[in-house]
Amino acid sequence: MTARIGVVTFPGTLDDQDALRAARLAGAEAVPLWHRDKDLKQVDAVVLAGGFSYGDYLRAGAISRFSPVMGTIIEQAKAGMPVLGICNGFQILTEAHLLPGAMLRNNHLHFICRDQKLRVENADTAWTADYASGQEISVPLKNMDGRYVADERVLDELEAEGRVAFRYLDLNPNGSLRDIAGITNAAGNVVGLMPHPEHAVEPLIGTGGTDGLGFFTSVLKKLVAA
Amino acid sequence: MARVVVDVMLKPEILDPQGQAVQRALPRLGFAGIADVRQGKRFELEVEGPVDEAALSRIHEMAETFLANTVIEDFVVKVES
Numbered sequence: 001m002t003a004r005i006g007v008v009t010f011p012g013t014l015d016d017q018d019a020l021r022a023a024r025l026a027g028a029e030a031v032p033l034w035h036r037d038k039d040l041k042q043v044d045a046v047v048l049a050g051g052f053s054y055g056d057y058l059r060a061g062a063i064s065r066f067s068p069v070m071g072t073i074i075e076q077a078k079a080g081m082p083v084l085g086i087c088n089g090f091q092i093l094t095e096a097h098l099l100p101g102a103m104l105r106n107n108h109l110h111f112i113c114r115d116q117k118l119r120v121e122n123a124d125t126a127w128t129a130d131y132a133s134g135q136e137i138s139v140p141l142k143n144m145d146g147r148y149v150a151d152e153r154v155l156d157e158l159e160a161e162g163r164v165a166f167r168y169l170d171l172n173p174n175g176s177l178r179d180i181a182g183i184t185n186a187a188g189n190v191v192g193l194m195p196h197p198e199h200a201v202e203p204l205i206g207t208g209g210t211d212g213l214g215f216f217t218s219v220l221k222k223l224v225a226a
Numbered sequence: 227m228a229r230v231v232v233d234v235m236l237k238p239e240i241l242d243p244q245g246q247a248v249q250r251a252l253p254r255l256g257f258a259g260i261a262d263v264r265q266g267k268r269f270e271l272e273v274e275g276p277v278d279e280a281a282l283s284r285i286h287e288m289a290e291t292f293l294a295n296t297v298i299e300d301f302v303v304k305v306e307s
Contacts, residue, residue: 059295066292095295102297104236107243149240149298175241 002029003223005216006043008073010035010064014051015086015198022198023047026216035067044223045082045126046073048089050142050196060103060145061091070096082126082219083190087143090182090192099183099192100158101150106143107175115207116141116195117169118181122162125188126222130214136169137211141195146174148183148194158183166193228277229306230285234294235266269293277305 005023009016009032020030031043035053040046054063064070070092077083077098085093091103106112117138120131131137150158155178158164166182174194182193197212199205206212236242242264249263269289273281286303294301 058293062292062295094297100297102295104240104298105243107241109243109247147241151239175243 002027003045003220004029004031004041004043005045005047005219006031006033006040007047007049008033008035008069009049010051010053010067012051012053012055013049013088015049015196016051018196018198019047019049019086022201022213022216025201026213026220028216028220033069035064035069038068038072040069040072040076045084045219046076047198048073048083048085048092049198050087050089053088053092056088056145059091059095061088061093061095064088064092065095074098077185077190080187080189082222084127084215084219085190085192086196086198087146087194090194091145093190093192098190099185100154101148101183103145103194104147104149105145106147106173111142111144112146112173113140113142114173115139116171116173116181118166118193118195119169120165121167122165122184122188124162125165125184125191125218127191127215127218128165129222130218137200137214138207138209139195139197139200139212140206141173143174143194146176146194148174148176148180150177155180161186165191166195227272227274230271230273230277230282231304231306232269232271232285232289232293232301233266233304234269234289234299234301235264237298237300240298267293 005028023030123133200212245264
């Protein structure tokens with residue numbers, strides 16, 4: 001049976017269609033999920049897509065975190081279901097405390113949109129197994145609140161446990177501490193990152209490469225093996 | 227109705243580029259002598275019913291779980307008379 005990947009739409013989500021398309025291109029059954037529904041429609045994994053849910057009012061991701069769908073996702077994520085948060089989705093995952101730290105306004109205060117080089121630091125997560133540790137990839141990046149912060153103790157812990165999943169290469173676009181672009185939880189099923197792999201899955205759009213497709217094929221492989 | 231104010235500020239160790247941008251603009255505008263600026267948020271809550279201990283404890287919980295992100299922010303709850 002084909003694995004089902006759900007993508008949540010909150011009011012203000014922008015990249016849900018791209019994420020659904022990326023899941024389909026990887027070979028999954030793509031399932032749209034609505035933020036008001038507690039029901040996850042028997043999906044095997046969930047993507048929280050990018051955008052500006054609830055207009056980023058209060059703080060990015062702060063209001064979405066309390067949507068009915070998040071109650072179920074938090075429960076399932078703790079039980080081991082793979083969850084990927086991209087950009088606004090990453091912000092929601094930190095607000096929900098599924099990932100440590102917090103996301104703040106870029107240090108230069110500008111919205112930034114560029115092709116971003118990343119190093120995959122951890123290829124043992126549910127969403128990165130199709131990459132090699134140390135592999136360099138290029139995917140689009142576009143955000144206003146992309147500065148990852150956590151206190152020194154948390155940062156040291158993330159480094160020691162190999163939970164810095166992605167690091168910015170060449171240029172740190174937003175002042176993220178220790179050039180962190182993405183992290184994983186201890187179990188490796190919950191991953192969050194600021195850049196957008198779902199925009200680099202077809203040669204004709206985004207960076208012109210398909211470096212982002214590995215996220216979606218990784219989780220499929222993991223689900224089929226499970 | 228009573229008013230309760232919740233002030234939310236970034237923790238001192240967190241870089242505040244918005245505050246810095248304001249501080250850098252001040253001398254340009256002719257306002258000298260300001261060594262540092264930090265920008266925060268103020269919530270004014272109009273509370274129905276008495277602001278007793280139970281109400282304040284609910285507001286404290288609201289500030290801690292929602293109005294502030296305590297990973298990066300501190301908050302203070304004040305009753306305005």
